[in-house]
Amino acid sequence: MEPQERLDRIVRQIAQNMVAEVCSAYVLRADGVLELYATVGLNPMAVHQTALRLGQGLVGTIASSARPLNLAEAQKHPAFQYLPETGEEVYNSFLGVPILRAGRTLGVLVVQNEAHRAYGEDEVEALETVAMVIGELIAAGELKRLSHDGVELDLNRPVTSSGRALAEGIGLGHVVLHEPRIVVTDLFNEDSEAEIERLAAALSSLRLTIDDMLSRREVAFEGEHRDVLETYRMFAHDKGWVRRLEEAIRNGLTAEASVEKVQSDMRARMSAVNDPYLRERMNDFDDLANRLLRELMGEDIATREEKLPSDTIVVARTMGAAELLDYPRKNLRGLVLEDGAPTSHVVIVARAMGIPVVGQVKGIVALSENADPIIVDGLSGDVHLRPQPDVEAAYAEKVRFRARRQQEYRDLRDKPSVTRDGEAFHLHMNAGLLVDLPQLDESGAEGIGLFRTELQFMVADTFPRAEAQESLYRSVIEAAGPKPVIFRSLDIGGDKVLPYFRSAPHEENPALGWRAIRLSLDRPGLFRTQMRALLKASAGRELRVMLPMVTDIGEIEQARSIINREVQHLSRFGHGLPTRLHIGAMLEVPALLFDLDALMKAVDFVSIGSNDLFQFLTATDRGNPQIAARFEPLSRPFLRALKSVAEAAARNGVSLSLCGELAGKPLSAMALAAIGIRDLSMSAASIGPVKAALLATNLAELRAVIDTAIENDGIATDMQPVIREFADKHDIPYN
Incomplete structure (x- = not known):
């Protein structure tokens, strides 16, 4: 027919x-x-x-x-x-x-x-x-040729969606839906009572599975945290949900089709909801419904990993950091999210793993099917689903070109880090997980300029015990060998919410709220436990601890007092201690710009957190897509502020570095080195391009150009064209 x-x-x-x-x-x-x-x-x-x-x-x-x-x-x-x-x-x-x-x-x-x-x-x-x-x-595409105007209805048509580039790189591969749609082919039942019995048996099995997950010591099965599993259990016992499923069966559907119908109805009605809590609960419901479908259809969840393609690109509405780590790294080529921001936990982890990420791609899950070919462009923010052959060929050439460039960067690893006019610079990498550490030698980094200790907390289901923290820190130190590591103390709060941290308050403006060192000083037990783990793990080595979000010099003194008490405690009980302890501060809060000499006298080193410092100076929420790109960090006011920090550090003989997105871009790295900040920490993938640019730069000449530009109020605020013109004139690679 x-x-x-x-x-x-x-x-x-x-x-x-x-x-x-x-x-x-x-x-x-x-x-x-x-x-x-x-x-x-x-x-x-x-x-x-x-x-x-x-x-x-x-x-x-x-x-x-x-x-x-x-x-x-x-x-x-x-x-x-x-x-x-x-x-x-x-x-x-x-x-x-x-x-x-x-x-x-x-x-x-x-x-x-x-x-x-x-x-x-x-x-x-x-x-x-x-x-x-x-x-x-x-x-099924059967109606696609019926349209009077010839407009396609085929769901397999090529689709290009634009989102926001969240982690650099290009990934070519095949779709793996994080919440895969189970295809139900048998829609109508012949015996409603038999289908209701099948549903009851599947629900019973599902509830037992969830109870089993919750009874284990390690409850983060498939990456979900305990509170999510508790929500699953609540949904699985929800009488209203079961009643709607049974009504659909009595209206003639099979058990599987009833689950799909109720799930689809619920998802469609929730699609316009903006409340993040309610949307998160919808994600929980989706996952539970998919699990029930697998129970009904006899699919073994445990075999899913074996079925992953070697070029997996995960497509999801949203996901947690731990859930991404459930996928074998060797298979991953990219990540596409309907939600997501640069500071999302999963994005931070993906960036650390070197996986390209594009977020805020609306509707991509509904458009995608498992095994669809897909291209993720983490540079432009474009996602090409079922791309045309010429698009695929163009991107394949881009990937080959990037691979050649990466080989060129690897060839620079052993070259001395000295500018064209003989000034030394130092490039370090940012890290936060054990999976980052192999990149330390591969990238040629001189050390770890920022180890984000909070990532261990973000991917765990409960607060990591002291022993687990000590074990991680010791592994990091051993993997780094003679290279230095700067451990940032726990930087949670704000956008970095731990699901198991029940005492965290609801805040109208969390970025300016109870976070980082403020939280650590208010919860000294948490801070003491971390410091004790760091001190024990660093026995016989130098230990560098950096305090985030410092606003007042008094916070540094309070933290130093707590750390000194832990040193005395360990010494009293005969534990090994670091050969030397360096305590530093992150300069992220603009208030410290007006107390620089006092800051330099209170610490052993300073690291500028350029991301937060810039957003606070310009009152720009970098997680807000409407304004995140509104202002340019390479601007006259911001470079003036950074230059004043460099001058204060030099005046006081204090080591100064910068970590943040500015450090990892060749043009901005050139500007930073020119104003006196020559110790930079960035993602491992950025070290090659930045080193290539700095090796080719005459800093004295660039310094003269930048000094003139930032003191000249008569020209545009944006300094990027000035630096780009200098790079083009002197054949400095920066793309």
């Missing part, structure tokens, strides 16, 4: 069974237009001629909201729009439901009657069930 004939038969049968004078099916085209594909009762000449935009008329309203409309007097609804070619003006009552698949609206199914009547709940349920069948017909 031809697709059009099949669709015509479906609408006729619906009209007969529901005693409706009209039944119409509208299909959403790739250009966002709902086209009338089949009807009984309306003018047959309107098929493939009538079209509505999303949000236009009653049909467009249903498609945009993904919710049914049940009206006794349709023409009185404010969204009603009269379409003269259809001849529908005589019909008063109206029932329309979205055609959904995996939470994505593919069209609208409508019944109408001349009499004023309200359709019953069972009729709404029946129409939604049939809409699922039409959804599978659309998704």
